[in-house]
Amino acid sequence: MTASDEALLAGMAADDPDAAAVFVRRHQARVYGLALFVVGIPAVAEEVAQEAFVRAWRHADAFDPRRGRATTWLLAIARHAAIDVLRVRRDVPVDPVVMVETIVDPDPDRLAERVATGTTVNAALARVPREQATAVVLAAVFGLSGAEIAERTGVPLGTAKTRVRLGLRHLRDELASTREVETP
C-alpha cells in the first residue's frame, strides 16, 4: 500500500473508489487539521474537510504533478474551502493572529518533532523576521488581505503590505537555500 499520491489522484480521476479511500485516509488528518485551525469549530471543520475532498475528487484530473506535490495541492483546496466559510459565517471563534503565533513561534517540542519528520518550511520560517512571518502566514493560511492584516496587527497598510512582500520573498529564498544544502 505505497501507491503515490499522484497514482491515487489518477485513480480518483478514473473513478476508482479504492484509490479515493486510500487518498482520504492518508490525508484526512492534514486536511481536517487545516480546516479546524482556520474555522475553529469541529462540526464546521468536518464539513470543510469533506468539501475539500469532494473538490479534490472533482478536479483530480486537473492535478498536474509538475506544478507541485499532491499534498500542497490538496491543502490549497482545503484552505479555499475554509476561507469561503470564514467569509460567510460570523460566529467563527478563531483569532487568526493568535493562531498564527502558534505557528510562527511554536513550542520547542513541536519544532523538534517537525525537524525530525523532515519538514523544512518550519526551519525556513524561523529565519524570517517574526513580524514578516506573522504577516505572511496570516495571508497564506487565513487569506487575509493587506488591509485586514494591517487592522488586526495594528500597523499602517503600507507596513503590512511590505511585511507580507518581504516575508514571502525571505521565506522563498530560505526554502531554496535549505534545499540546496539538503540536495548537493
Added chain:
Amino acid sequence: MTTGRCAALRDALTEVALGVADGTTRGTVLTHLATCERCRDDLASLAAAADELLLLVPEREPSAGFEGRVLARLTSDGSARPAGSSALADGRVAPVGPAAVRRHKARTVVLAGALGVALLGVGGAGVWVATEPDRDLAAAYRTTLDTADGRYLAAADLTTDGASGDPTRSVGTVFLYEGNPSWAYVVVRGAGTAPSYTVAVTVATGTAADGGAGAAPESGAGTGSDAGDRYPYRSGSGGAGSGEARPQPPRPDPAPGTREVLLGSCVVDAGTCSAGGVLDVAVHDVVAIRLTAPDGETWATATPW
C-alpha cells in the same frame, strides 16, 4: 527583464501568489505576466513558498467515520448521475468525476439565475461550488446573505426512497436558508406518477438522543407503539418496504427526538413541481425533507447534513 512596471506591481504580485488579491489586482497582474517572463517565474516560486506554509498547520484526526462520510458523498454524487440528467441520456460513457463536474456546471447556471448564488447540494450535504474566483463568489454569497440577515444557504439532493424496489435516483433539489426568515424550498425535476406530493420537514427537537430506545416522541405518540418500525426513510428492506399495501397514516410518526413540520403541497405539472415555505425552526435542526404521495407512501427524501 525588470522594468518599472515590475517594481510597481511587487505588492500586487505578492497578493496573487498568496491568493488574497481582489479581482482588479489579479487582472492587472495577469495582464503584466503575459509579457514578463521574469515576473511569471517570480510568481511561481512565491506561490510555491506560500503553499508550503500550509504544511505548518498541525495535523488533527477528524472524528471516527470521516473517511466513510467523505466516500459516501463521492459515491452518492456518482450514483445520482444517471437519474434525470438529460445531458447523460445519450448513452455516452464518461468517468464520474469529470462528468459530475460538467453536470454541476450546467446546473449551476440554472441555480445562479434562480437564486443569485452558486450553491449546490451533493449527496445530502451543502456544498459550495468551486467556481472561480472563489473570493468573488464568497463576496457575492455574503451580500446575498446580508439581504435577509442570513447565516447560510444550503442545498441537498432529493432522491427517491427506493422502497418499492426501484433504484434510488436523484429527482430534485432542496434549498435551505437560515436567516430572517428561514425557509425551505423544494424543486422537483423528475416527478413520479402522483399528481401531487405533501412536503414535510423533519426537525430535531433536541429533547431526545438520536434513535434512543427510551426516547419519547414529542407528538403523535398516541397513534402507535411501533414508530421505530415505521421509520420512513430509506427503508430498503422489510418493514415499510414490503409489498403489502399496509394502510399508513398521512403523516407517519416521526423518529424519536424529531417532529414533523408540514411545508406545503407540491402539485405536479409537466413532470416538475416546487413548493416552499418559511421555517419556524433553525435550519441546522432540519434532519430531512420528505415528499409523500397521496397514498401516504414516502416518495423521495433529502437529508441536508
